[in-house]
Amino acid sequence: MIEAFKAILITGGAGFIGSHVVRQMVNKYPNTQIVNLDALTYAGNLNNLADIANAPNYTFVQGDIIDPRIVKALFDQYQFDGVLHLAAESHVDNSIKSPLGFAQTNVMGTLNLLEAARNQWSDNYLDKRFYHISTDEVFGSLGKEGAFTEETAYDPRSPYSASKAASDHFVRAYFHTYDLPVLLSNCSNNYGPGQYPEKLIPLFIKNIIENKSLPVYGKGENIRDWLYVEDHVEAIDLILHQGEIGETYAIGGNNELKNIDIVFKLIEITDRLLKRPEGTSKSLISFVTDRLGHDYRYAIDTSKIKDKLGWEPKTSFELGLEETIKHYLKKILI
Numbered sequence: 001m002i003e004a005f006k007a008i009l010i011t012g013g014a015g016f017i018g019s020h021v022v023r024q025m026v027n028k029y030p031n032t033q034i035v036n037l038d039a040l041t042y043a044g045n046l047n048n049l050a051d052i053a054n055a056p057n058y059t060f061v062q063g064d065i066i067d068p069r070i071v072k073a074l075f076d077q078y079q080f081d082g083v084l085h086l087a088a089e090s091h092v093d094n095s096i097k098s099p100l101g102f103a104q105t106n107v108m109g110t111l112n113l114l115e116a117a118r119n120q121w122s123d124n125y126l127d128k129r130f131y132h133i134s135t136d137e138v139f140g141s142l143g144k145e146g147a148f149t150e151e152t153a154y155d156p157r158s159p160y161s162a163s164k165a166a167s168d169h170f171v172r173a174y175f176h177t178y179d180l181p182v183l184l185s186n187c188s189n190n191y192g193p194g195q196y197p198e199k200l201i202p203l204f205i206k207n208i209i210e211n212k213s214l215p216v217y218g219k220g221e222n223i224r225d226w227l228y229v230e231d232h233v234e235a236i237d238l239i240l241h242q243g244e245i246g247e248t249y250a251i252g253g254n255n256e257l258k259n260i261d262i263v264f265k266l267i268e269i270t271d272r273l274l275k276r277p278e279g280t281s282k283s284l285i286s287f288v289t290d291r292l293g294h295d296y297r298y299a300i301d302t303s304k305i306k307d308k309l310g311w312e313p314k315t316s317f318e319l320g321l322e323e324t325i326k327h328y329l330k331k332i333l334i
Contacts, residue, residue: 001242002127005082007033009074011065011113012087014044016195017133020233021084026052028237033057035078037071038087039064043196065109068116075120083130084240085113088167091198092137092160096292099159106163107170114174121180131183131240132171136225136250137161138186141295148186149301150248157293175246183243185236187251188300192229192320193327201321204263205328208270208281218290220260223297227253228320231313238309249309252300255317265318269325 008025012018013036025034038044040062052058063070065087074080088106089095095102114130121128139148140155154169156162174180195202204214235251243249257265267281305311 002082002129003241004029005032005129007035007078007080008082008084009035009037009078009080010084010086011037011109012044012085014038014040014046014048014060015086016043016192017190017229017232018086019045019048019194020192020229021086021236022049022058023052024233024237025084026055026058030057033059033078035074035080036060037063037065037074043090043198045194045196048194064105065112066104068112071112071116072119075116080117080120081128082240083113083117084236085110085130085132088164090135090160092158093291095158095160095163099163102159102163103166106160107166110167111170114170114180118174118178118180125179125181128181129183129240129245130171130174130180131185131236131243132168133236134168134184134186135161135164136186136188136252136298136300137295138165138168139298142297142299144297147299147301148250150186150250150304157295181245183239183245184248185239185251186248186300187232187235188225188227188253188298190227190229190232192324195229197328200259200262201266201324202328204266205270205325206332208267208284209274209329209332211281211284213286214263214281214284215286215288216260216263217288217294219287220258220263222259222294223256223299224259224262225252225299226255226257226262226317226320227251227313228315228317231315234314235305235311238311239305242309244308249305250300250302251305251311252302253313253315253317254302256297256299257317265321266325269322270329273322273325273329
């Protein structure tokens with residue numbers, strides 16, 4: 001257990017999950033210097049962090065983790081004792097179109113961070129942590145029964161999940177080879193305020209508001225587990241400070257739903273908040289050719305993190321979804 005860090009590097013801190021992590025760390029740990037390294041690609045948005053932009057313990061640096069010189073310079077300047085690595089290319093559809101960029105950022109970028117940490121900390125690993133945040137997609141696809149655990153064999157099915165699997169393996173390799181004090185977690189699908197509208201929930205909220213088509217892959221029967229982003233942030237905070245070195249933690253929301261049921265729920269809540277007649281937006285649904293290699297089902301067994309660290313998701317899906325929709329309504333309709 002580490003009570004407090006002196007300086008933490010957060011990569012991808014202008015992204016969806018990253019911005020929520022940055023805010024929590026800046027506000028909760030005022031004596032810890034938080035450095036946010038983000039390339040500000042299309043999904044990064046500093047407006048997500050406007051409320052803490054001038055905090056005395058916060059610094060933003062625009063830069064790319066694929067450039068080892070930037071990474072090394074930051075380690076030299078701030079002498080980080082903690083790393084929260086969230087920077088990643090993460091859209092499966094984009095990985096199918098352009099897999100090389102995913103390998104570059106997700107694999108080589110992770111290696112640059114690992115090397116910088118290893119070289120900076122080589123004489124003293126005491127009270128240091130390198131925490132790599134990953135995805136449940138590395139485990140492949142489930143059938144109708146069962147759930148992923150920390151012991152599930154890797155079976156990535158897309159260029160995105162393959163790149164994340166490779167980065168996970170490198171993190172573990174640095175633990176076993178160099179004794180680097182690493183932590184890992186694999187999470188289910190996140191949702192909540194501030195997500196770039198390319199993933200199912202924010203995209204469909206935006207399209208419902210704007211009366212645009214809702215393109216559902218296949219028959220909409222693929223199943224995902226949904227985790228509210230603020231619950232995920234609490235788990236990340238807990239793992240960073242109390243997780244056991246070398247261990248992996250599976251983080252899920254215990255909300256398994258078919259994609260089509262998500263769409264119906266989005267329509268129900270958004271139409272109600274817009275004071276439209278019930279079911280108005282159902283006519284926007286269109287079924288399109290399924291994604292290549294589309295995994296059927298993801299589910300996570302969260303027993304380990306509950307038993308070891310006392311964490312479990314607090315936000316009901318209904319409440320989390322309504323808060324998310326209200327965020328986008330305010331943002332789009334202003």
